[in-house]
Amino acid sequence: MVVDKSMELKGFDKSxxxxxxxxxxxxxxxxEIAGKKYEVPEGITVIKALWxxxxxxxxxxxxxxxxxGACATYYRTKDDPKVRTCLACSTAVEEGMSFTxxxxxxARKAIYRMxxxxxxxxxxxxxxxxxxxxxxxxxxxxxxxxxxxVRDGVWQAVFGDFKKVSEMFMDCVMCGxxxxxxxxxxxxxxxxxxxxxxxGAFFSEKPKRLHDRIDEIAQGKYQSEWNRVLGMNEQQLKDxxxxxx
Amino acid sequence: xxxxxxxxxxxxxxxxxxxxxxxxxxAAERDQLIKKYHPDHxxxxxxxxxxxxxAGEKTVRxxxxxxxxxxxVPAELDLTPTHSTDVLVVxxxxxxxxxxLHAHAQGVKVLLATKLRLGDSxxxxxxxxxxxxxxxxxxxxxxxxxxxxxxxxxxxxQLLKTMVEEGPSIAKWLLELGVLFDRDADGNLxxxxxxxxSKPRLLTCSxxxxxxIMRVLKDExxxxxxxxxEFSAAVELLSDGTGACTGAILxxxxxxxxxxxxxxxxILATGGIGRLHIQGFPxxxxxxxxxxxxxxxxxxxxxxLQIDTFQYHPTGAVHPEQLIGALVTEGIRSEGGHLVNAQGxxxxxxxxxxxxxxxxxxxxxxxxxxxxxxxxxxxxxLDTPLLDVESGAGTLxxxxxxxxxxxxxxxxxxxxxxxxxxxxxxxxxxxxxxDVNGESGARNLFVAGEASGGLHGRNRxxxxxxxxxxxxxxxxxxxxxxxxxxxxxxxxxxEHLARFxxxxxxxxxxxxxxxxxxxxxxxxxxx
Ligand SMILES: Cc1cc2nc3c(=O)[nH]c(=O)nc-3n(C[C@H](O)[C@H](O)[C@H](O)COP(=O)(O)OP(=O)(O)OC[C@H]3O[C@@H](n4cnc5c(N)ncnc54)[C@H](O)[C@@H]3O)c2cc1C
Ligand code: SF4
Ligand code: SF4
Ligand code: FES
Numbered sequence: 001m002v003v004d005k006s007m008e009l010k011g012f013d014k015s016x017x018x019x020x021x022x023x024x025x026x027x028x029x030x031x032e033i034a035g036k037k038y039e040v041p042e043g044i045t046v047i048k049a050l051w052x053x054x055x056x057x058x059x060x061x062x063x064x065x066x067x068x069g070a071c072a073t074y075y076r077t078k079d080d081p082k083v084r085t086c087l088a089c090s091t092a093v094e095e096g097m098s099f100t101x102x103x104x105x106x107a108r109k110a111i112y113r114m115x116x117x118x119x120x121x122x123x124x125x126x127x128x129x130x131x132x133x134x135x136x137x138x139x140x141x142x143x144x145x146x147x148x149x150v151r152d153g154v155w156q157a158v159f160g161d162f163k164k165v166s167e168m169f170m171d172c173v174m175c176g177x178x179x180x181x182x183x184x185x186x187x188x189x190x191x192x193x194x195x196x197x198x199x200g201a202f203f204s205e206k207p208k209r210l211h212d213r214i215d216e217i218a219q220g221k222y223q224s225e226w227n228r229v230l231g232m233n234e235q236q237l238k239d240x241x242x243x244x245x
Numbered sequence: 246x247x248x249x250x251x252x253x254x255x256x257x258x259x260x261x262x263x264x265x266x267x268x269x270x271x272a273a274e275r276d277q278l279i280k281k282y283h284p285d286h287x288x289x290x291x292x293x294x295x296x297x298x299x300a301g302e303k304t305v306r307x308x309x310x311x312x313x314x315x316x317x318v319p320a321e322l323d324l325t326p327t328h329s330t331d332v333l334v335v336x337x338x339x340x341x342x343x344x345x346l347h348a349h350a351q352g353v354k355v356l357l358a359t360k361l362r363l364g365d366s367x368x369x370x371x372x373x374x375x376x377x378x379x380x381x382x383x384x385x386x387x388x389x390x391x392x393x394x395x396x397x398x399x400x401x402x403q404l405l406k407t408m409v410e411e412g413p414s415i416a417k418w419l420l421e422l423g424v425l426f427d428r429d430a431d432g433n434l435x436x437x438x439x440x441x442x443s444k445p446r447l448l449t450c451s452x453x454x455x456x457x458i459m460r461v462l463k464d465e466x467x468x469x470x471x472x473x474x475e476f477s478a479a480v481e482l483l484s485d486g487t488g489a490c491t492g493a494i495l496x497x498x499x500x501x502x503x504x505x506x507x508x509x510x511x512i513l514a515t516g517g518i519g520r521l522h523i524q525g526f527p528x529x530x531x532x533x534x535x536x537x538x539x540x541x542x543x544x545x546x547x548x549x550l551q552i553d554t555f556q557y558h559p560t561g562a563v564h565p566e567q568l569i570g571a572l573v574t575e576g577i578r579s580e581g582g583h584l585v586n587a588q589g590x591x592x593x594x595x596x597x598x599x600x601x602x603x604x605x606x607x608x609x610x611x612x613x614x615x616x617x618x619x620x621x622x623x624x625x626x627l628d629t630p631l632l633d634v635e636s637g638a639g640t641l642x643x644x645x646x647x648x649x650x651x652x653x654x655x656x657x658x659x660x661x662x663x664x665x666x667x668x669x670x671x672x673x674x675x676x677x678x679x680d681v682n683g684e685s686g687a688r689n690l691f692v693a694g695e696a697s698g699g700l701h702g703r704n705r706x707x708x709x710x711x712x713x714x715x716x717x718x719x720x721x722x723x724x725x726x727x728x729x730x731x732x733x734x735x736x737x738x739x740e741h742l743a744r745f746x747x748x749x750x751x752x753x754x755x756x757x758x759x760x761x762x763x764x765x766x767x768x769x770x771x772x
Contacts, residue, residue, distance in 0.1 A: 045567045051767040058476065058498050058764070062365030063531040065571055066651060067456050070365050090654055092567050111468050114423060146650075166425055170453055171646065174364075174460060193464055197423030200461075204425070205432030213379045213413045222410075225386045230402065241394035242272060244443050 032098035046073055046088035046099055060101045066090035069175030072145075075099035085145050085177045105180045107187040110194065120198035121160040124191070131191050132158045133184045140178035140188045146171045150178045150188045157195040162203060166196035251587055251616050255626050255663045258589035259634065267594045275601055282604040282611070284668075285554050285703075290524045295752045297745070298548040298686070307521040308552060311540045313749060314760035316742055318481045318494050318503065324737045326492065326507035330356040330472070331729035332722070333493060333508035335479040335538075338366030339455070339711065340694025341514035342462035343718025344683075344725070345471050348512075351726035355471050356506060358495055360478040360515075360533045360763065364463040367516050367531050367695065368714065371455025372574040372647060373439060374447035375715075376708035377412035380436055383444040385409040392709060395441040395598050396674075396702020399551065404700040407681050408709075408716045415715040416448060424461050425450055438579050439707040441598040447708045452574055452647045455711065478763050479537065481742065482511065482545045482690065485735035490545060490690035492737055496763075507734050510725035512683070512691040513538040514718065517673040518555070520765040526670040527570030529558055537761035538696035542677045544745045547685040550698035551675025556705055559584075559602035561669020563624040565655045570669045573627060574648055575599075575707050581635050585626040585663065586614040592625075600704045603668040616665055624667035629659040672710065674701050683721025689728065689735075691721040 029042045031049060038053040047064065050057050062070030071088035078096025088101060110127035117123050124131060131154060140150035148168055156164045169192040179187045216222070232240065270278060280286050291303045294312055304312070332348045334341050337359030345357045357363070378388040388409040393400050416434065420426065426448045427435040437447040450457035466473065476498040483492040483505070492507040515538040519530025528534070539549060560575065562568035578584070578595040584602070586592055586609045593605035606625050609615055615623040629648075632640045641660045642649055652659045676698030683691045694714045701709060749755035 043566060048567075048767070052769050054769055056768050058361070061532045062361050063367075063370050065370045065529070065531070066654075067370045067453075067647075068362075068365045068531070070362055090567070090651070092565075092655060109464075109467060111470065113468065114465075115421070170425070170451055170457065171650070172460075173456065193460060196425060197461055197464065200423035200425045201421055204420070205428070207379075207420070207428070207432060207434045209381075209433040210377075210379050210413055210416055210420075214417060217385065217410055217413065222384060222386055225384070226406070229386055229389065230406070234398070237393070238398055241390055241398065244390060244394055 029095040031093050034100045043092045046091050046093055047071055049093045064089045067173055069173035072102040072175040072177050073099050074102055085143050087145050105176055107179045109190050114201050120202050128191050130184055130186050135184050137183055139181040143177045143181045153192050154188050157191050162195040162199040165192050166199040169196055254589040255585050255628055262583055262591055267591055269594045269597050278604045279600055282607040283600055284524050284557055296748050297543055304552045305523045307523050310758050311760035312543050313755040314758040315756040316481045317759045324505050326505040329507040330354045331509050332725045333506050334512045336514035337363040338516050339368035339714035340718040342466050343715050344512045344514055344693050344722035345466055347719045347722030348726040349469050349471050353726045353729050357471055358474040358477040362475050364459045368455050369459040371711055372452040373576050374449035374454045374708045375711035376446045377416045377448055378446055379413055383446055391442045392706050395704055395706040399702035401699035403681050411716045412712055422461050422465055424458055440575050440596050441706045452645050482541050483737045484545055484741040486738050486740045488546055489688035491735035507737055509729035509732055509734055510689045512693055512721050512725050513696055514693045515696050517695040519670050523670055528670040529570055529572040535762040538692055540760035542685055545687045545741050547687045548678045550678040554674045554703045556599055556672035556674055557603045557668035558671035559599055559606055559668055560627055560666040563622045563667045564618040564665040566620050567655055573666055580632050582631055583628040585628050587616045588614055598704055606668055618665055624665040626663040627666045628663045630661055633660055672705055674703055674705055682724035683717045691725050693717040693721040
């Protein structure tokens with residue numbers, strides 16, 4: 001197999017494998033994008049398939065790494081009636097797949113001042129009065145591309161176990177896919193974010209070591225050390241750094 | 246050999262490798278390695294900048310073209326503002342949100358404009374953590390020295406000292422906002438060891454540190470009702486005719502129209518340059534990482550620093566094809582993961598600085614000890630299953646859930662099999678020169694975060710960027726707000742641009758392209 005050396009070392013995927021040698025040319029598959037059929041290389045991500053088919057994507061592209069949730073997408077695989085959700089930047093296309101990006105959904109986010117909350121577990125019911133009205137349909141959990149048990153998370157928030165919520169939703173990329181499906185008009189991700197923030201701000205221990213360090217700095221504990229280090233000439237400083245293990 | 250056989254070699258050599266300790270390279274050898282293999286030293290990738298504040302200095306061709314590029318804005322554009330604010334923050338990543346929040350807290354009017362949605366950024370992807378010196382065995386001074394060493398002694402001392410000293414109070418601020426850093430059993434903040442640092446100093450939120458910080462800051466920006474313009478990209482700055490910044494021209498990306506924002510002070514927090522794909526490298530960066538602050542500030546007369554050095558993260562994915570360029574967190578190496586060549590051997594101390602580790606991987610590959618992927622790329626192994634072997638089954642799953650998930654999506658189990666990696670373009674070490682309050686060489690123009698330069702020298706240490714964002718987001722936000730309180734709006738002109746254009750005309754080849762780039766062009770045109 002002859003491969004152009006520069007290509008091999010750099011491996012830039014501007015157009016995925018499109019510019020690669022014939023021998024490396026991947027198999028093409030047919031996918032349906034918002035109702036139109038296109039031929040795209042097998043295995044590229046959904047977002048790259050959009051680019052490949054000539055479409056500009058601005059709304060719908062963000063981190064391109066599976067972290068920001070900008071690329072929420074509905075898709076269906078060949079002959080399977082089940083419509084699933086995915087992150088377009090992190091899902092590979094396959095033969096017969098159909099997909100459409102999900103537009104932003106006008107969910108209501110409650111406005112609060114963390115520092116001014118008195119009783120965050122109670123305040124949840126003022127900020128998100130719909131949260132306890134969950135009807136257990138489980139649609140949110142099924143919609144979550146991160147595999148979070150969203151329904152359970154909503155209940156844990158309602159029961160006041162904010163710690164559990166914060167742990168469950170650490171993977172949440174805020175794609176919002178759990179929101180439009182909710183028959184009780186709950187935005188589970190926003191409820192969880194509120195609970196997680198409250199967990200951090202109210203119900204976590206004050207880290208003593210950190211506070212001690214802040215005091216030490218304020219009291220000038222490191223001043224002499226700074227004077228010594230900043231007073232060094234270039235060579236001395238270099239030697240000190242070279243000696244660091 | 247087949248890929249499978251090469252992969253098996255990683256399993257069969259594991260026990261022998263575990264007994265090995267690899268010393269770091271002696272200084273001379275390390276310098277030679279970097280000179281020979283680091284992409285920063287590929288002479289033909291560079292050229293001299295022909296005019297402007299950095300005339301005569303060298304940078305990569307991709308960036309030089311943008312710096313000498315033309316503004317998309319027509320000279321006769323109507324400069325009547327549609328928005329007027331005290332502080333305009335451009336960029337909705339970590340630095341931009343921090344700047345906006347701190348400026349807002351000073352009681353001034355803040356407008357935050359960003360190219361994608363709020364939070365769609367590099368910040369949201371940071372996995373490794375944020376460096377803050379809090380343990381008894383550690384100190385801000387040690388943090389300073391480690392960073393200086395990592396930056397090849399080229400860091401701005403004042404910027405660096407300020408950052409390390411303000412680290413602990415930044416951690417406190419984040420905690421008060423509700424950021425959930427990992428804890429030790431006694432309630433103290435848990436610290437991890439990062440590459441190039443002599444002490445464990447990384448605060449983490451599992452391997453979702455950036456996501457957690459970004460989620461919280463974003464929520465707070467909304468709670469504070471800071472005026473927000475999403476899908477609005479800055480394309481040109483405005484000046485008063487004497488070189489001071491007075492606002493910006495933005496483009497509404499939904500209808501492509503330009504509009505003018507009058508601002509007393511402007512903070513550019515537009516992040517890095519990965520999507521320029523310098524030297525053809527894949528990148529770990531987000532879609533909008535096209536270095537927009539650099540040409541915009543440059544045209545206004547601000548000087549740039551250390552724009553000839555970039556960070557290539559040692560462990561970018563090269564397989565499967567869908568993950569090209571994506572980061573495999575350094576945490577895996579911090580926790581003991583080995584780098585292994587096609588012969589089943591280690592070849593570098595995995596915890597050496599990023600430039601050293603990247604150079605050594607490139608060396609292995611160029612000298613024929615790399616592994617070819619099924620799509621013709623080349624890389625070396627990162628022995629991920631080793632972590633479970635060392636620290637017990639479930640270790641990877643527990644400490645690196647994001648990483649396990651990233652591969653699982655494509656049917657690969659990193660707890661069972663090693664992964665193939667190659668350096669990926671990750672970070673812009675330099676940027677717009679700033680002072681200790683984040684102000685650039687152009688008056689009333691502030692720059693914060695990855696877009697700024699000087700603090701990290703010629704190589705940024707892991708975890709220092711998130712701290713940089715928070716510290717200089719805060720300092721620039723506060724200073725820009727205080728400044729705005731004491732002044733009136735300036736005249737809105739494109740005088741600097743006229744000057745830039747006439748200067749450019751004297752140099753052949755300048756103005757050949759438009760900048761800022763805003764997005765890489767991935768859309769296939771023919772077919
Ligand atoms: C995958 C990855 C992992 C990392 N891990 C770590 C880590 O563990 N620890 C660490 O300390 N650092 C890490 N870094 C580095 C760090 O995350 C970044 O350097 C940092 O987040 C940059 O923050 P920022 O606010 O300056 O830029 P960004 O977070 O990139 O934000 C820039 C914002 O500006 C917007 N923007 C850009 N251009 C324009 C324009 N023209 N007009 C309007 N808006 C614009 C963008 O859309 C974006 O919202 C990592 C980086 C990456 C990519
Ligand atoms: S919980 Fe909701 S917002 Fe979060 S990742 Fe799952 S579907 Fe997306
Ligand atoms: S979708 Fe709504 S109603 Fe259904 S389980 Fe989830 S939160 Fe409850
Ligand atoms: S673009 Fe960020 S998750 Fe897909």
